[in-house]
Amino acid sequence: MEPLYVQLADSIARQIEEGVYPPGSRIPSVRRLREQHEVSVTTAVEACRLLESRGLVRSRPRSGFFVERSRPEVLEPAVPAHSTRARRLDAALSLRLNLGIGNPQRPTLGAAVQGTELMAITTVNRLLSQAMRLQPTVCHSYDAPPGSPELRRAVAQHGLDAGYSVSPDDVVITSGAKEAVYLSIRAVTRPGDTVAIESPAYYALLEVLASLDRKVIEVPSHPRRGIDLDVLGKVVSRQRVAAVAIVSNFSNPSGSCMTDAHKKALVDLLDAHDVPLVEDDVYGDLAFDGSRPKAVKAFDTRGTVLYCGSFSKTVSPGMRIGWAVPGRYQYEFEHLKLVVNQASPTAPQLALAALVEGGGFDRHLRRVRRLYAEQMERMIDAVDGAFPDGTRHTDPRGGHVLWVQVPGLDSLALYERAAAEGIHIAPGPLFSASGGFRDHLRLNTGFPWTDHIASQVETLGRLVAETLDGPSS
């Protein structure tokens, strides 16, 4: 039985879907909902917030909640029908592709990286110099896991925005979320173990699993709702799965953002089968409308979730600072961090702590969310204009990757043709352990829109058409 507020939200969601409340219209006020449904104010408010976190409504200060205008005629990429069988991985593809990460001055459509305009460089430089000047001994001496108390406190504080309430003691600082995911996988699985992942999946996760000799099962993931819980339920019921690993909010590449109800159900499912979840939530802070979706961790009551976060997508990738909240696996996680590289550098931790605690982080997020929203809109418009009829793509509400499907396309052939013209893309099979998504590609929207990017997308549209017509299609 769902909690009352979820039931209420579901009922309003149905009415929105049925056109009772058309796009742009106001849904009933909290007072009205309270009267209509005989619920408490809290329940009514929570239902509205849930609808907002699902991207169905948006609040306007002092006016109420309004139904989101959905983009007309978005054809979403298709969803795989079944899970795959457990298989060993070969990470060779990601190794031989160039996603254009080599020159940070140059925007790329390939790697999921962002322009410096989207980072908080000036402030962070100042805070870092300040930390080194004021606390030279702390900054330059050996540290040990779990990391700087200041940043752990700031992360715990920031976690409240993602709906999880933990103590600074529960946080372990890492060198990026990538390291947090690597250590999490090592903490909860052994060589030969099977890990269930969403499909499509972030290719760096595939690399970690391949490198550690873990097998994977790919579970279909919907471009809005995320991993299919029915399929996952069958997978974890019929075989031993050592862990599940997902990107919970604005996933890479699918852009999916699980609803709160979905997140709670995932935790319940995994708790029932005693399977830990490695949650990568590096994009959650980049919700276009400013309503930060909850982490799955927010629904974790038993320490099942190893949460992985990062400042790379928001403040600075080059500082390499992320964190984990590893739940009941914290001891093992900290030990692994110690073994691998002792600790992360101290000065950047102090700078980021000061950024969060001084409010600069939230101000920065408010600024860049709007920029990311705009960049995504421009990219979608450009793809709609340049790509052939029948092209499908996602409509993400956060993050900076767009997942595109062109039925019949050979995206690896497209990759080669595009590379020859100096354009980098991430072809679909990169995101699959089984060569899937051949007709998909991922486009990065992490840079402010320019004529150069526009012309790259236009060229890409032409190359897509040529590839479809060409001998390799």
Add this chain to the structure above:
Amino acid sequence: MEPLYVQLADSIARQIEEGVYPPGSRIPSVRRLREQHEVSVTTAVEACRLLESRGLVRSRPRSGFFVERSRPEVLEPAVPAHSTRARRLDAALSLRLNLGIGNPQRPTLGAAVQGTELMAITTVNRLLSQAMRLQPTVCHSYDAPPGSPELRRAVAQHGLDAGYSVSPDDVVITSGAKEAVYLSIRAVTRPGDTVAIESPAYYALLEVLASLDRKVIEVPSHPRRGIDLDVLGKVVSRQRVAAVAIVSNFSNPSGSCMTDAHKKALVDLLDAHDVPLVEDDVYGDLAFDGSRPKAVKAFDTRGTVLYCGSFSKTVSPGMRIGWAVPGRYQYEFEHLKLVVNQASPTAPQLALAALVEGGGFDRHLRRVRRLYAEQMERMIDAVDGAFPDGTRHTDPRGGHVLWVQVPGLDSLALYERAAAEGIHIAPGPLFSASGGFRDHLRLNTGFPWTDHIASQVETLGRLVAETLDGPSS
């Protein structure tokens, strides 16, 4: 057949040992040696340099080579007689011990850490702020292995001092030597494989091997000469050893520094059996007399050696910057670095590159080598004064750890008693996979000498005596 210069050096070494050239006297000049032995100038010079690197003579500018005065009556710790059988590891001991790393403001005798006086903080802070200001895009964007071209060039340049000549392309930047060793072990071995290590061994290496489920064989190591090549030769002949791992110069904890001849013989042995060497050389820059010993890597002609270096022992541990020269395993090594945490932070790399290339690193080394020499001398004097008769200890020519043996001591009991008085030590069994070195302890000499340290050593001497007399002895 040894090369001519080695034969010549050996013959002079014998004469020194026999008292032909007593401590403090001058050995024959290069011209004299040339005439006496009918060798070239180069051979004579190389022989003298070899003797110097063995610590037998010391050059004085424009005066020639003088026989080193050895400390009177140094009783060295005993050397284990045999190698152990391959065994799985349990790293539990290091996890439950507190070596006093928690408070960087407070000197500790436990962890091998150094005081800020021994770091290059002011200069590095300035260079780091400068790098972030001048190259914000590079500092804050995503990087990928192998790391910053500037620092790789600086490391290649610095490598010449350690006798290895490599291109910047051969260098991979890591988050400390610890990560370099971790990635090296992963690059050349698989779970269940056996790694041969020196005994005593640096405990963090034991932790890495335990964590990765590798077995170890402990090979006796001499407190001056390092790992016993005769025993190692037997070990690699009679079973498959996937790798050998050592600290080549001023090893931790034994202080040993292999001679050049020994290093070359090690490479030859491993090449003959096709076994890679993981060489940890974090202390080589801290030679008390300024004569930087060569790395084993200097004798590597086939890419057998995965060399691991660090700026942690010289400039700043808190910046977490080290490097590897992984030889023919570079591809695999770089891939693992990418998988684990993408890259190391960029700004500290640029700062260190500027430090090395501007000459500040060498100036800094010249300054701290004298300080480390003095600190070691004070510690040895204090131990000689405070510890009971029969105490043995090393007489390292570099680094900052002293390895002490008190026959009959239970160093774990001593650890507990010392901890109760606020004194941290590293007990002997920490450095063994088989519970060995029960009557040994390691003392850190990384801090400028103070009355407080002097009184700690005095207290320790008293506790040693009590422990010997007490119920646990």
